[in-house]
Amino acid sequence: MDVFQHVLAPMISSNLLGDRYRMQLRPMKPVLIGYGETSVGESLNCRYEELNMWATREALRDVDLEPDDIDGLIATAPFRTERFPLPRLIEYLGIAPLNFAELTGVGGASHVTSIHRAAGAIENGQAETILVVAADALHSDIGPRTVIEELSDSVSEFEDPANIVPSLYAHVANWHLDTFGTTRKQLAEIAAIAHEHASLQRAERAHRQEAKSADEILDAPMVATPLTADQCALISDGGAAFIVTTEENAAELDQVPVRLTGFGARHTHDHISQMPSFNETGAIEAGQRAMAEATVDHADIDVLQIYDCFTITVLRILEDLGFCERGNGGDLVDSGALRLTGKWPLNTHGGALAQAHPGMPCGIFHITEALRQLQGRAEATQVDNASTALVHGNGGIFSTQAVAILERGECHAD
Amino acid sequence: MPTNKPIPTSTTEYEHQYWQRVANGDVCIAHCQACDHVYHPPRRYCPDCYSDEWEFEPIAGTGTVYGYTSIHRPTERFASDTPIVSAIITLDEGPRLMGRVACDSEAIAVGTRVRLDTSGLSSDNVRLTFELLTK
Ligand SMILES: [Zn+2]
Numbered sequence: 289m290d291v292f293q294h295v296l297a298p299m300i301s302s303n304l305l306g307d308r309y310r311m312q313l314r315p316m317k318p319v320l321i322g323y324g325e326t327s328v329g330e331s332l333n334c335r336y337e338e339l340n341m342w343a344t345r346e347a348l349r350d351v352d353l354e355p356d357d358i359d360g361l362i363a364t365a366p367f368r369t370e371r372f373p374l375p376r377l378i379e380y381l382g383i384a385p386l387n388f389a390e391l392t393g394v395g396g397a398s399h400v401t402s403i404h405r406a407a408g409a410i411e412n413g414q415a416e417t418i419l420v421v422a423a424d425a426l427h428s429d430i431g432p433r434t435v436i437e438e439l440s441d442s443v444s445e446f447e448d449p450a451n452i453v454p455s456l457y458a459h460v461a462n463w464h465l466d467t468f469g470t471t472r473k474q475l476a477e478i479a480a481i482a483h484e485h486a487s488l489q490r491a492e493r494a495h496r497q498e499a500k501s502a503d504e505i506l507d508a509p510m511v512a513t514p515l516t517a518d519q520c521a522l523i524s525d526g527g528a529a530f531i532v533t534t535e536e537n538a539a540e541l542d543q544v545p546v547r548l549t550g551f552g553a554r555h556t557h558d559h560i561s562q563m564p565s566f567n568e569t570g571a572i573e574a575g576q577r578a579m580a581e582a583t584v585d586h587a588d589i590d591v592l593q594i595y596d597c598f599t600i601t602v603l604r605i606l607e608d609l610g611f612c613e614r615g616n617g618g619d620l621v622d623s624g625a626l627r628l629t630g631k632w633p634l635n636t637h638g639g640a641l642a643q644a645h646p647g648m649p650c651g652i653f654h655i656t657e658a659l660r661q662l663q664g665r666a667e668a669t670q671v672d673n674a675s676t677a678l679v680h681g682n683g684g685i686f687s688t689q690a691v692a693i694l695e696r697g698e699c700h701a702d
Numbered sequence: 703m704p705t706n707k708p709i710p711t712s713t714t715e716y717e718h719q720y721w722q723r724v725a726n727g728d729v730c731i732a733h734c735q736a737c738d739h740v741y742h743p744p745r746r747y748c749p750d751c752y753s754d755e756w757e758f759e760p761i762a763g764t765g766t767v768y769g770y771t772s773i774h775r776p777t778e779r780f781a782s783d784t785p786i787v788s789a790i791i792t793l794d795e796g797p798r799l800m801g802r803v804a805c806d807s808e809a810i811a812v813g814t815r816v817r818l819d820t821s822g823l824s825s826d827n828v829r830l831t832f833e834l835l836t837k
Contacts, residue, residue: 433778436777437777437778440777444743445710445713445717445721446742446743446799446800447800448786448788448800448801448802448829449710449777449779449780450773450776450777450780450783450786450788451773451776451777451788452773452775452776452777454775455771455773455775455776455788458771458773459768459769459770459771459788459789459790460769461771462769462770462771462812463768463769463812466811466812466813467812509774509775510772510774510775511773511774511775512771512772512773512774512775512788513771513772513774513807514771515771559743559800560769560790560800561742561790561798561799561800562742562798566768566769
């Protein structure tokens with residue numbers, strides 16, 4: 289039996305399913321249309337739900353939508369896990385009822401993955417307008433020392449319980465230094481770039497606003513060799529949200545559409561001691577797949593948003609994504625290509641190293657910054673004519689990798 | 703006074719067996735009898751073939767440093783141990799595991815040969831500690 293002809297079509301013609309479902313039987317082209325961010329910093333005095341609502345409010349205002357226009361949600365659990373964070377948020381945000389709701393689960397790779405999940409749900413008609421939101425009060429509600437201790441408790445007992453997360457990444461950093469002759473100063477330079485870009489943001493948008501030289505970054509207290517405190521992500525309050533909807537809605541709302549033209553993900557291990565090779569992460573395959581799908585080459589990338597929980601993360605991933613030869617990450621950093629005026633401006637908001645790291649929501653700012661760039665709203669750190677961005681997410685200890693290519697589309701409304 | 707280096711408690715039966723062996727100085731890795739896979743950490747089922755026919759086998763204790771760091775800021779209960787030289791060691795049997803190396807932080811590099819020192823292991827201390835193998 290032809291289900292469409294005998295069951296669905298009569299229901300649609302009699303309007304039993306309503307306008308929304310009738311529309312969704314046509315394939316929809318998903319686009320990102322806007323975003324919202326809370327302030328970031330150390331003492332926003334907001335709880336998880338409040339920060340999520342703050343970010344959502346800014347995103348809805350940005351694109352001129354009401355809570356009732358949202359019919360799908362992708363959210364991120366708080367650092368201290370609620371048993372059922374999704375229904376809690378759906379009710380709290382006033383966006384019920386929903387057709388589609390998911391919780392992210394691959395750490396810092398979650399938000400890049402969320403773009404792909406949201407786009408797919410819109411393409412196959414499960415939802416029309418999806419809110420992706422992530423916010424948490426890591427600094428004021430939980431506190432830096434507690435966060436560090438609790439994160440360490442979650443590390444397997446088969447690794448040394450003396451580890452805080454930076455020391456797990458530090459193993460790979462020393463491997464890179466010993467294997468390729470990369471210098472500590474080259475690593476520190478990555479943090480210097482982040483601090484410079486954060487220093488150019490509006491005050492409420494950056495947790496740290498002080499430009500620092502590589503030497504100053506090397507002078508910060510040592511956490512685990514070779515990573516000094518300034519080469520480790522911040523612990524912040526804050527969050528962000530973005531809206532994915534149909535191309536038709538984007539035109540109707542008069543928003544500059546941003547398309548997801550390529551996506552790839554690759555997940556490889558849990559324990560750092562079980563990472564297959566310190567010379568390659570899943571970002572190799574994730575990046576190749578995303579760039580092939582988008583049919584872009586490195587020369588086409590205008591803005592680079594690379595997950596930067598630590599300086600070594602950026603160095604490792606830049607090589608894995610092919611922005612330089614394997615082992616030459618240090619030279620790429622020295623070349624100036626990653627500066628605002630360079631070929632591939634890196635983390636133009638300041639990243640997790642200097643702008644904000646509110647825990648699980650960290651990677652979402654890399655996406656909202658990409659949207660700012662592609663929509664020409666990046667103020668002091670705007671890259672001229674930015675039309676293609678690469679956004680990367682990394683979770684665990686190089687465990688989960690996701691890469692998205694975002695491209696600015698044409699605004700159809702007059 | 704509670705010790706700060708106890709046998710981990712939140713473990714499965716097989717993990718508990720592992721830590722008991724470590725406490726006795728009998729450091730082992732899992733060897734699957736069905737597919738010959740040698741792996742770490744131990745699990746109820748072999749991660750390659752899902753067989754439960756595997757056995758703990760003693761390691762020679764020698765290996766090569768793959769990654770390392772000198773931890774200046776550890777978790778609070780290990781604060782008095784700093785700096786802790788932590789290393790990821792490729793055992794001569796193949797698998798990698800994490801341990802500490804009793805050496806100066808400048809004396810270690812990728813490729814350094816090390817040997818397990820079981821003399822300090824007890825039910826109060828199950829942190830694997832290696833020493834430099836110098837010729
Ligand atoms: Zn097996």
